[in-house]
Amino acid sequence: MDLYYRYLRNRFICREKDGIPGVIDHIANITEDSKFWPIARLSRGVLRVRNGLTNVASKILPSMGQDRIDELLQQYSSTMQWKNNWLRCVAVHDEGRRLAVCQNNNYIRVYNIGRGQKTPLTLKHPLQNNVSSMAWEPFDQRVLAVAAGNRILIWRLSVKATNIKPSVRCAQVIELPTEVIGQILWDRTTTNVILAVSPNSNKIMIVDTSTGEVDCFGAWTGGNITRIVPTADGRRLAVLYTGNVIRVYDRGNWREEKWGGLAGRAMCAVWSPLGDSLLFASENSYQLYAISFMAKNELNEDGITETRWTGDARAVPVFDISPVEFDPSELEVEGAAEREIVTIGGKVHSLTLSPDGQRLAISFKENPGVVALFIVDWLPIVRLTPSGFIEAPLYGHPSIQFFMPKFSGGALLVTVSFSGLS
Template sequence: MCSLAEGPPPPAEGCITVCEENGDLVTIQARNAPVNYTPRIAGFEYPSISTSTESLCSLASDEAAQSAFQPHVDEVSLWKQAWYTCRVHGLTEMLDELSKNETAPWPVTTLACGCLTTVTMVNLFRGSLYPHLMLSPEEMIHEFSAAKDWQDSEIRAFAWHQHTNKCAVAWKDNTIKIFISGSDVVPTLKHRQQRGVSCLAWKPLSATVLAVGCRGCILIWHIDPNSLSTRPTASAAQVLSHNGHAPITCLSWDPRGRLLVSSSPRDTAILVWDVPREACVPLKRTSGGGVALLRYSPDSSKLFASSPSQVFRVWETRTWTCEKWTQLSGRCKSACWSPDGRFLLFCTEDEPAIFALNFIHSGSKTGGAESAIKCADVSELFIKDEIYGTRVGGLIQDMVWDNTGERLAVLFKSNKETGNTGELIALFNTRLTPTLQLIPSGFVRGEPGEVPELISFKPNFNHGALLTICWHSGKVTFVPLLFIPSSTLAENGRIPAHFTQKSTPLPQELFSVSNSKK
């Protein structure tokens, strides 16, 4: 087990981490930093993600048009009113209104009162079992989405395309923009149902399909890569919804591109969708009170599903049976698979540690180990440097593992008590053979005053790993981690051409401004 203290110290305040080169993280001073400090890489072009939101977006508020009108209560019969309330706001609201209505005859009021009390009691009981069920949809997404501060962050979700150089960004104003490298066309996706976007997922083995998890449904967008239109029409979107399955907090595609699985903390079933047929199969297991997080293993043989309580499951995808792991210290907050599907790293909500679970390929069963091993301790540390000191570590918000299985990035929650804003992202070097090993390799710091919201690795990056960070202000930066994957070394027996010193992807002048702390 390793701890953050073993690794190199964090960069000082006022520095920006720009890239990893030769095993070290390169930083520059924010004062002297050029406007575009991300190092250029030969043969690779970053998509230019602009933060400018549309000027009209302030008009598109979440408020309904109803609020502009005064309620019209006279001359409407009680039954009409009740029927309307029931249809618009639901049964509980109707009961509430009936019980408070003074014009209603007394048996109706009493009956409504009685029903309302029963409903409230039942809800309270359910809430005492599973507290998350008492949350409103927005609060639920805020609680369970990968973003650190979903409600206030400019960017709510981010996803790289699996194979090409484009990414989708969901903004706070419920629009999704698609940034394609080397193209000025930025398709903007808007849809009436697209509210409260919690997650995005590009379909693997497809150029066009993007799944969007929203407050009420799943939207499947078909975006033609050859089209020059910036506003795909609503007819390019399929709406998938299922009774009782909302809000959606996680979507995961089968790496073979056939199935989409979706989860909602309010629904105990995982839905397995055949998207073109718009058909779904619910996989229901009651204990746990819902499903918060889903992760398909890269070899598509297993599916990780965590519940909002101290239980998670791993499904095998042939006959769809599952194994359950219980007695966690808290609910599983984040998880990621190693590229070969042998290891699962996960962390819980109330313990600053990373756990690993080993899976051995064995027929139809998932083949998971009985108990997880704690492989990294990331509890909060105060690291002193020359002037001040920096607080690092703490509870984990999200973890991402890159496709080569050699870098792990960890995003931390902010801690109000100690004043730790979680502005540093910890990086680990990981080794899968002969045993899983995590080695802390440093911290990534952004521009001063910026707090990271979402982190992600680009799925296919030839020069190592490309860490993408979405900041609270809506800025997206790229931190290329340049290294030679050991699998490439093993395959070729020599260093591939684009890694050799002569044609180093980094421009040489970068080193003149570098100011790495050792």
């Protein structure tokens, strides 16, 4: 095959999910000494017109209003009652030694966990508004990325600094093409790259933190993206949409698998530790579903052996979480006050898996006062065994939950309660 035709074919395959704009971008980069330079020159002209119109629109059209931002984050944030919650989001480092907590005034407190605790650092920046997500750099406990509106702030903290309120000069600011960012995470397959998504866009934004450049990738159908869930090694991404679709991408070549016809949008998902099962819940179903994957070694176009994962054609229901009533008065506890009947189960708000993949915590949208706990077996099939539940305190219900990484005593679940006060 002719070299130029092969080049074009590879570029089209790599960018087919970007549609016509992605194709034009790649054609415009063809050098003028090739046989395709007339098409490249035309594509550059199209890009100049497009960029000009974009600049004019950005100056004329108003940005998204605060009410719309609140509406999107209230609906799609992993934090329950994001708008009125006393905490916006929480991020714990993979090593389990640093915890970042964002308050509803967008101030971020950074705590050291364990020995050597110090006064927490306070991070505040004039552009740090509408904080929706935070992520620690996996291999550096001094770097914290913060999603704030249409920007990512990357705080680089000094270990030896004595100032408990670092200067704004410690924060790198990267502006993204979408107004409200719903989630950010660091790409584990490379360095200095953050993946960001927005419920107002159908693209995954790939942010190079070393240059500040932003590339976009995504499909035209399925709706906007609410969440991305990576496998433990980061090589595959499960993408959840506002529509009833789940896609799984191979991070190396963006090869796609798609599952549609869900019972409403996928609310949340977790991967098994080996990446061979994806467990998820959908908006209008009382079932938890699982998709199983098989790995197979294949030769790619360059003759190199690579591992390719292929999922089952259909998602399989694995557990019924329909609401059930529990009468605490049936437990004869001496001195206990009479209590009302507790309802457990219903439509899911979030799934949280322990780092070892053996414990699952489920919070519910309809009955948020109780978190259900399960023991998980992934092989030979996905099996959930109820192991108990956590009832919310009288002053609120769980709004944020996470497992502490590398906890020596087993699986430690942390819950943050929402008081319900605005």
